[in-house]
Amino acid sequence: MLVPFLFIGIPLAAVVILNALNWKNRWISLWAAVAVSVIQLGLGVWDLVRVVSTGTPVSSSFFGNFTVDSFAAIVLTIIGLLGCVTALVATGTIHESRFSFGSALLVLLMGMNGVVMVRDVFSLYVFIEVTGAASFLLIAIDKKRDELEGAFKYYLMSALATVMMLLSVAFLFVLSGGTSYDGIAAYVASLNGNYPVMLNAAILLFVIALSIKSGVVPFHTWVPDAHSSAPSPVSVVLAGVVIKVSGVYALMRVYRDVFLNDPKIGMALAILAIASILVGALGAIGQSDIKRMLAFSSVSQIGYIILGVSTGSMLGFVGALMHFFNHATFKSLLFTDAAAVYHQTGTRDMDQMGGLGAKMPYTSVSSIIGLLSMSGIPPLSGFWSKLVIVIAVWQVSPGLAIAALCLSVLTLGYFLILQKKVFFGKLNPAMDAVTEVGGSLRFVEVLLSAINVLAGLLFPVVLYYLHMRGIL
Amino acid sequence: MILLLAGLVISALAVVMIRDLLKAAVSLAVLSAILTVILFLLKAPLAAAFELSVCAGLITVVFISTISMTKLRTKEEVAKHQVERRRRFRLLPAIVVAMLCAGVALMLPHLGQMIPAGVPQVAAAADTAVFWNQRQADLLGQIVMVLAGVLGVLIFFKESDKP
Numbered sequence: 001m002l003v004p005f006l007f008i009g010i011p012l013a014a015v016v017i018l019n020a021l022n023w024k025n026r027w028i029s030l031w032a033a034v035a036v037s038v039i040q041l042g043l044g045v046w047d048l049v050r051v052v053s054t055g056t057p058v059s060s061s062f063f064g065n066f067t068v069d070s071f072a073a074i075v076l077t078i079i080g081l082l083g084c085v086t087a088l089v090a091t092g093t094i095h096e097s098r099f100s101f102g103s104a105l106l107v108l109l110m111g112m113n114g115v116v117m118v119r120d121v122f123s124l125y126v127f128i129e130v131t132g133a134a135s136f137l138l139i140a141i142d143k144k145r146d147e148l149e150g151a152f153k154y155y156l157m158s159a160l161a162t163v164m165m166l167l168s169v170a171f172l173f174v175l176s177g178g179t180s181y182d183g184i185a186a187y188v189a190s191l192n193g194n195y196p197v198m199l200n201a202a203i204l205l206f207v208i209a210l211s212i213k214s215g216v217v218p219f220h221t222w223v224p225d226a227h228s229s230a231p232s233p234v235s236v237v238l239a240g241v242v243i244k245v246s247g248v249y250a251l252m253r254v255y256r257d258v259f260l261n262d263p264k265i266g267m268a269l270a271i272l273a274i275a276s277i278l279v280g281a282l283g284a285i286g287q288s289d290i291k292r293m294l295a296f297s298s299v300s301q302i303g304y305i306i307l308g309v310s311t312g313s314m315l316g317f318v319g320a321l322m323h324f325f326n327h328a329t330f331k332s333l334l335f336t337d338a339a340a341v342y343h344q345t346g347t348r349d350m351d352q353m354g355g356l357g358a359k360m361p362y363t364s365v366s367s368i369i370g371l372l373s374m375s376g377i378p379p380l381s382g383f384w385s386k387l388v389i390v391i392a393v394w395q396v397s398p399g400l401a402i403a404a405l406c407l408s409v410l411t412l413g414y415f416l417i418l419q420k421k422v423f424f425g426k427l428n429p430a431m432d433a434v435t436e437v438g439g440s441l442r443f444v445e446v447l448l449s450a451i452n453v454l455a456g457l458l459f460p461v462v463l464y465y466l467h468m469r470g471i472l
Numbered sequence: 473m474i475l476l477l478a479g480l481v482i483s484a485l486a487v488v489m490i491r492d493l494l495k496a497a498v499s500l501a502v503l504s505a506i507l508t509v510i511l512f513l514l515k516a517p518l519a520a521a522f523e524l525s526v527c528a529g530l531i532t533v534v535f536i537s538t539i540s541m542t543k544l545r546t547k548e549e550v551a552k553h554q555v556e557r558r559r560r561f562r563l564l565p566a567i568v569v570a571m572l573c574a575g576v577a578l579m580l581p582h583l584g585q586m587i588p589a590g591v592p593q594v595a596a597a598a599d600t601a602v603f604w605n606q607r608q609a610d611l612l613g614q615i616v617m618v619l620a621g622v623l624g625v626l627i628f629f630k631e632s633d634k635p
Contacts, residue, residue: 008612015619064609100627107623110616118609126613133620137627178602 001058003043004066007076007113011036011106018103029102030087030094036106037083040113044077066117074321075116075249078328082241083109085332085448088440090233093339097141101233104141108134108237112245121169121258122179124250125162128213131246132158135238139230150229157222161212164205171202181257188260203259207268210254214247216306217275220299224283227295228348232339235291239298240332244324248302252309252320261312269310270393274403276303281410285417289348290338293414294331300411301327301374307404308389311396315472319388322459326373326381329455333370333448337363340437340445341422350418355427359434364423366445371415373452376408381455384463473513479506481572485565493542497535504528534621541629 014036018029047058047068057069068076087105094101111134114127132155140151173179175198176187188199195203208219215223223243227235251269259265280300287293305327308320340363341356342348357364373382386408394401436442466472483503490496504527511520 008616012616012619064612065606066609097627100623103623104620104627107616107620111613111620114609114613114616120606120609122603122607123609123613126610126617130613130616130620133617133624137620137624141627143628173602179606 001060002062003047003058004060004068004117005062005064006043007040007066007068007117008110010039011110011113015103015106015110018099018106023099026099027091029099030091031102033087033090033102033105033109034084036109037080037087040080040109041077041084042080044073044080048073048077064123065119066114067119068117071253071321072116074325075245076113078325079109079112079116079241079245081451082237082328082332085240085336085444086233086237088444089236089336089339092437092440093232093343094141101138101141104134104137105237108138108242110134112241115245115250119182120180121172121184121254124254125165125169128165128246128250129162131242132162135234135242138234138237139226141234142231146229147231150226153222154226157212157219161209164212165209168202168205168209171198171205175199175202181253184258185260188258188262203262203265206254207251207265210247210251211272212247213243214251214302214306215243215299216247216272216302217279217299220276220280223299224287224292224295227298227335228289228291232335232342235294236332236335236339239294239335240328243298243302244305244328248305248324251306252317255309256317263312266310266312269306270397270400273303273307273310274400274407276300276306277404277407278303278410281407281414284414285410287414288351290341290350290418290422291335291348293350293418294334294338297334297374297411297414298327298331300407301331304386304389304404307400308392311392313392313395315388315395316392318463318466318472319385319392322385322388323382326385326452326455329448329451330370330373330382333366333445333452334374336441336444336448337367337370340441343441344434344437345431350421353422353428353431354425355423356431356434357423358427359431360423360436362436362442362445366449367423368419369449369452371419373456375412375415379456381452381459384456384459388463473510476506476510476513480510481568485568489564493539494536497532497539500535501528501532504531538625538629541625 014032018032023029048070051057051068051070051073057067057072059065059067083105087102090098090101090105108131111127111131115124115131118124118127136151136155136158139154140147169179172184175196176184178184188195191199212219227238230238255261255265255269277300280296280298280303283296284293284300287296301323305320305323308316308323310316338348340360341353344360345353345356347353369380373380376383376386378384390401390404393404437445463472480503483499483506486499487496487503490499504523508520508524508528511517511523
């Protein structure tokens with residue numbers, strides 16, 4: 001079965017063809033990225049349907065062992081969607097470096113797809129490095145000073161994380177004699193909870209490394225700088241999918257398939273999650289830069305995903321996966337709105353804005369949809385994922401569930417601050433000439449808003465289906 | 473071995489602290505060469521051969537090629553940067569040495585417990601099977617990484633795209 005290989009093969013072929021030939025039209029790179037992402041979206045859905053109907057993962061051993069199970073298929077679909085959205089936003093915002101942007105975005109897609117499909121911790125490390133390298137290129141693509149600074153901070157933290165991960169892989173190899181997920185999991189299972197010091201050290205290093213990549217507190221300091229200094233479409237893809245695939249997805253996969261939902265790891269993850277929800281929300285409230293506010297918000301929302309994972313239960317995992325999808329859609333929508341506001345007003349300082357709702361109705365309404373979904377207001381998609389996570393956490397620790405519920409009020413807090421400062425209130429006279437965005441940006445705003453609404457209506461059907469299949 | 477490890481730490485500090493990029497790249501090559509010797513002494517000849525050829529050889533060439541594409545700073549920029557660097561890196565060697573001493577002091581009494589008695593010794597055959605025969609996926613990753621590197625050079629050193 002060649003399909004898993006195609007998730008890397010098609011973007012690779014596209015990059016080679018784009019850069020081997022001398023194209024007169026420099027826009028072709030971005031449209032190629034859109035086309036490849038749409039193909040990936042289709043392949044992801046096809047794989048998901050196949051895996052669900054047959055009950056077995058799809059594997060490919062052509063040029064490497066790549067496996068797509070239902071979890072991987074969903075994430076690959078999300079990557080395809082976000083790749084398409086990012087390339088579309090780039091057509092409206094990137095001008096000078098558009099050809100390089102398209103190629104770098106395709107390399108990023110390859111890296112993320114590799115992270116999702118491998119079944120080996122060393123290969124996981126390699127593809128996380130590829131994702132990091134491509135992200136670094138994209139953040140600094142315009143070669144401006146603040147972009148280079150943000151990219152450098154991100155790369156330093158990423159380098160620290162990957163060194164720790166490599167050390168952990170070395171420890172796991174010495175202990176288990178292999179690097180495959182199944183091999184290490186078999187070794188861990190054979191210990192019956194009596195872990196040697198070396199294994200504890202390996203687990204600690206791996207969890208810290210992936211927490212750095214996920215932007216979880218207290219390793220979140222690079223997130224606001226990288227997100228705010230990056231060009232607009234790069235912020236969309238970074239917050240929408242990069243930190244979740246190279247950090248959160250890897251953490252979910254390793255916690256479940258390698259360390260077998262160990263309760264001690266779960267407890268540590270729960271503490272990190274609650275800290276992230278709190279610190280991220282408080283950090284967001286204090287911001288005047290719209291992108292920094294959304295970046296801190298990402299830290300907080302990723303805390304909810306980690307909280308769901310930390311329960312170790314199937315319900316918590318499903319809730320985390322739902323929030324993974326929702327965060328990808330509502331956060332990328334909000335960063336697209338931020339891009340629209342920045343490109344029309346020339347500033348990201350919310351204190352200089354106000355009353356833009358009348359001037360930018362599409363952007364205003366889509367931001368309300370995104371923020372309501374993020375705040376967990378029914379019937380939007382974010383409500384369902386947060387509900388499932390809170391129920392899963394309640395089954396393990398009612399205190400933690402109450403804390404998560406109370407802290408979600410803070411999400412509403414910074415949502416209201418953003419709306420009041422940017423879209424409501426009296427129009428700043430300096431903004432009188434501002435108009436609504438058109439073209440690809442407006443299309444993306446409408447598309448992602450529709451996805452948030454439709455997902456909210458369809459999630460109960462999905463949950464019912466999972467219940468009928470005996471999964472929940 | 474202690475002299476080699478000390479040489480490793482000193483050359484690593486030199487890479488970070490030397491102002492001249494070319495000399496820093498050469499220090500990195502020296503670091504890789506010392507690491508090669510250490511790997512040979514630890515009976516890992518395959519790792520040592522790769523370290524020498526890739527890190528001390530290929531990567532040094534790549535770094536020097538890239539440095540050759542950069543522009544030299546003016547005397548005023550060098551002087552300003554020199555003052556900032558001195559302020560920032562003054563304590564770095566002291567911090568590194570302190571961390572190393574603390575690490576050794578904490579870990580030395582527990583070295584015997586780090587690897588439990590029942591852990592199977594990793595045989596050369598397991599090394600070959602896991603780190604040579606099962607790495608096709610990583611080869612693809614490395615091809616993509618090389619592509620990313622080439623793109624990086626094009627993005628950062630090429631003139632801006634034509635309209």
